[in-house]
Amino acid sequence: MKQFQSLPDGNNLVSEDESFEMGFFSPGNNSNRYLGIWYKGIPVRTVVWVANRENPVRDNSSKFSINSEARLVILSHNETLVWAANSTTKRQVVSPIVQLLNSGNLVLREEKDSNSENYLWQSFDYPCDTFLPGMKIGWNLKTGLNRQLSAWKNWDDPSKGDLTWGVVLGTTPELVMWKGTTEYYRSGPWNGERFSGKTTSLFQLEFVSTNDELFYTYNLNKDSSLITRVVLNESAYSRQRYNWIPENQTWRLYSSVPRDYCDNYNLCGAYGNCLVNESPPCECLTGFKPKLSRQWEALDWTEGCIQSEEWKCREKNRDGFQRFSGLKMPDTTKSWASGNLTLDDCRVKCWQNCSCAAYANLDIRGEGSGCQIWFGDLMDLRVASVPGQDLYVRMHTSSTGSSNKTNSSEESSKRGQRKKLVVAIPVSFLLVLMIVLTFIYLYWRKRKLREKIENISQERGDEARENKFELPFFEFDTIVRATNNFSSDKRLGQGGFGPVYMANSSQREILDWPRRFNIIFGIARGLLYLHQDSRLRIIHRDLKTSNILLDNELNPKISDFGIARMFAENQIEANTKMIAGTYGYMAPEYAIDGRFSIKSDIFSFGIILLEVVSGRKNTGVFYPNQGFNLLGHAWRLWKEGTPMKLVDACLGDAFTVSEVLRCIHIGLLCVQLHPEDRPNMSSVILMLNSENNTLPQPKEPGFLIERMSINEAGKTSSDENKINSSTNEITDTLLEAR
Known part of the structure; x- marks a missing residue:
């Protein structure tokens, strides 16, 4: 040494x-x-x-x-x-x-x-702001030492910031993150294998509780050479794990919490369950209803939910318990735990106490053991990001369909098991039969739906040929005057069907921030209609700024549907070997593998949003000293904590800082590398509309322009798919039967 x-x-x-x-x-x-x-x-x-x-x-x-x-x-x-x-x-x-x-x-x-x-x-x-393998986060109960992390104030100042993270003592301790003195995020209680809200397979997690110490630690799996660290980031208000990538000589973000807005502490209020993939995300548990309906409908969930029908404590057959699976366990501040009781004992103990609201196993290993009981309102519920555990919530029997009775003798337990076996065999047979019939029905329905779509396309083609569309008709002289005799100064761009002109093509200076925000919001609403409200879901596949037209009132119109695809009602994504679109706007999974979905349109929307904020185009490397395009530049500024440097200088100071910052944040969420990490358009509109909800932290974007090379044959070095594209934003469209 x-x-x-x-x-x-x-x-x-x-x-x-x-x-x-x-x-x-x-x-x-x-x-x-x-x-x-x-x-x-x-x-x-x-x-x-x-x-x-x-x-x-x-x-x-x-x-x-x-x-x-x-x-x-x-x-x-x-x-x-x-x-x-x-x-x-x-x-x-x-x-x-x-x-x-x-x-x-x-x-x-x-x-x-x-x-x-x-x-x-x-x-x-x-510790300071970094949690290394082998370190302990938690308490030395003999000396009173509390080991907790605290973020740097900023990149240049290592003094303590507002963000702290540590173990809270209680009947079932949890990891909690604070902003100042306000609880911001909690892990959920330790259930014997993990904290109920998270898990990982790369690291050996351990939670130790003795008379002398209570702490959380982690180590690398055996023979691992990975260099990893956990750090509190004040600028992002998150706890982030980074792994060192020797090949790229860079730290890569592996995970971050809060992961999404459902991780924000108690977002949905008492008895409110947060579902991150739903819009709106909050719903009351079964058997409960919003406490204040008008506030709930206005997307204000702070008052939470109340019982649809109050339970009648200890009255025979008047109250029981409803099982909820896959949940992050509620806040344990008002809870009690015992490692010696069975789950049946736990149920009886909870039912006998009129203040008990719910119970669960303390340890989920094996068949489960121990007892945890919650008193008062259940707070900070959400669907767990990993397989959660069962929570039994007290409510009136009209909601549960069950009573408070439990079998206490061994004989009654055996009788119950025999009854279950007698019922299980025919039920299993019927279940298999139903699955087979369901597959047959779905196959038949899919064929019928495909035929219907083909017929609709054929009918619409016939109608177009017969001039049955109610499209506006313009005299040739009118078009000549509008385009200044087809001047190149009035040309917006060119696609597979020819050039496009419009009167507001070169009026960047008149686009103040309110107009820009209106354009962003209008594009978002247009995409929501295409993805969700249209009778058939439409994927545009070539969304870019030159395909957004502005009318005389500067309202945006999405144009050029030459390569758009229609999806059936239950279709999520599709593959193509003929990739058409514009580099700089295409999502990585589409440009590389030919997979497209609503999430590939959302990637393009994120690029457009950043372009509207910055007044710059993403295509082409315009930061030569740094090797970044617009997307790479925006991500670098975000990591450095200076995202406002991205704003168009034409705007001066005439904009709302929080609104612009939120737009940059949403743009980076839309361009994340993995499609499943990107929000859907209903979530985007909710985020654009709201100033109150905390947004999830974005992960690394898909740097498509930097990471892909195109050879002379128009193929990427990583894929053999045919690609119709152009760097001058002119879409090469191949006409083919849909």
Whole structure:
């Protein structure tokens, strides 16, 4: 182990395996000096711990050493104390030394204990914003030490910010994130395998509860060489996990919480269940109704839900329990737990207490064990992102269809099992028969629907040929005047059916922010109609700014449906070998694999939204010094916490900052790499309309232009599909039968 007794500014200490390095540094544009620990072998300096985060040194003449009381201290050039480590040891220390371990843990111990874990002090007990493998988040119950993370104030200032994350003591402790003193996110209680709201297969998670300690920790799976860290991000108000990718020499975001707006604490109020893929996301549990209907209909769910019919405590056959599966368990602040009771015992105990609202197993391993009981309103419910556990909620028997009776004797239990077996066999047979018949029906219906769509297309083609469409007719002289004798100055663009002209094609200066926001909202409503409200779902496939026309009142109109596709009612996505569209607007899964869906249109909408905000086009690399197109530039600014630098300079200061920031945020949500991460259009409109809901943090976008190369044959290096495209935003459309 490398060790020292005094370390002046300019000298660094390196761990034995050279994984970590410690020394004085200045973060970002800050000239102050801090003592920190960072990764040794990673070229991008990534600081994982700071000693004097609240007490910076003003020059580079300070030093880090061990004082006469065997405490770690930072002294300025005139020997003034700048920082001192907390110390709880009361024994006499003969020869203290400092070591930086391969785990990134800075430890103080006696030289004779150099091969043991008998530390006098360790940095892992005083974490900053980073959670490394082997660290503990939680409590030392003997000393009262609370290990919790706190974010840096900003990229240049490592002092404590508003965002903190740690373990809350209670009957069933949970991991909780706070904004200041306000609870912002909670993990759900530990259920023996994981916290009820999250899981992972890459790491070994462990929650330890003894008389001396209560903490959460994680380690890498055996033989893993992964470099990973968890960090609190003040600018994004999230807890993020990053993995180091050696091939790209970059940190890649692996996960982030809150993951979505359902992760925001108690979004739907008491007894309100949050479903992230629904719009609106909040609904009352079965057997409950909105407490204030008008507020609920106005998308204000803070008052939550109440019972549709009040339970009658302890009255025979008047109240029982309804089972809900797959939920994140409610807030455990008002709960009680016992590891010795069975689930049946738990039910009886809850039913006998008129204040008990719900019960569940404490531990889900095996067949389940232990008992947890909730009192008062159930708060912060949501559908779990991983298989959740069963929660039994108290309500009137008219809602549950069950009573409060339980079989207490072994014989009654056996009788019940025999009855279940007698019923299960014929039910299973009928279920298989129903599945077979359902598949036959769905196949027949699909054939009929395809024939119907083909007939509709044929009929509409016949009507077009017979001039039965009620389209406006213009005299040739009118068109000549409107296009200034077909001048190229009036041309918007050119597609497979010829050039397009319109009168508002070059009036960027008159597009103030209210008009731009109106255009964004109008495009969103148009897409919602195509994706959801139209009789047949329509995927545009070539959505871009040059296909958005503005009328005399600057209202947007989506145009050029030459390569659009119609979906059947139950169709989600389709594949094509003939890829048509415009690079810079095509979603990665469409450009590479030929898969398109409503989510590929939403990717294009996200690009358009960023273009409207910035006044720049995404196509072409216009940040040559940085190698970014518009999307890459926007993502870099977002990660740096300066997204407002993206705003078009033509707007000056005449815009609403929160509204513009929300639009940038939504745009980045729409262009995320994986289609399932992107919102649908109903969610986009809800986010555009609302200033109150906290939006989920965006993941890395699909940098299509940067990551794809096109050869002379028009094929990508990663795919052999034929691609009809152009870099000048002219769509090459191939006419083919639909």
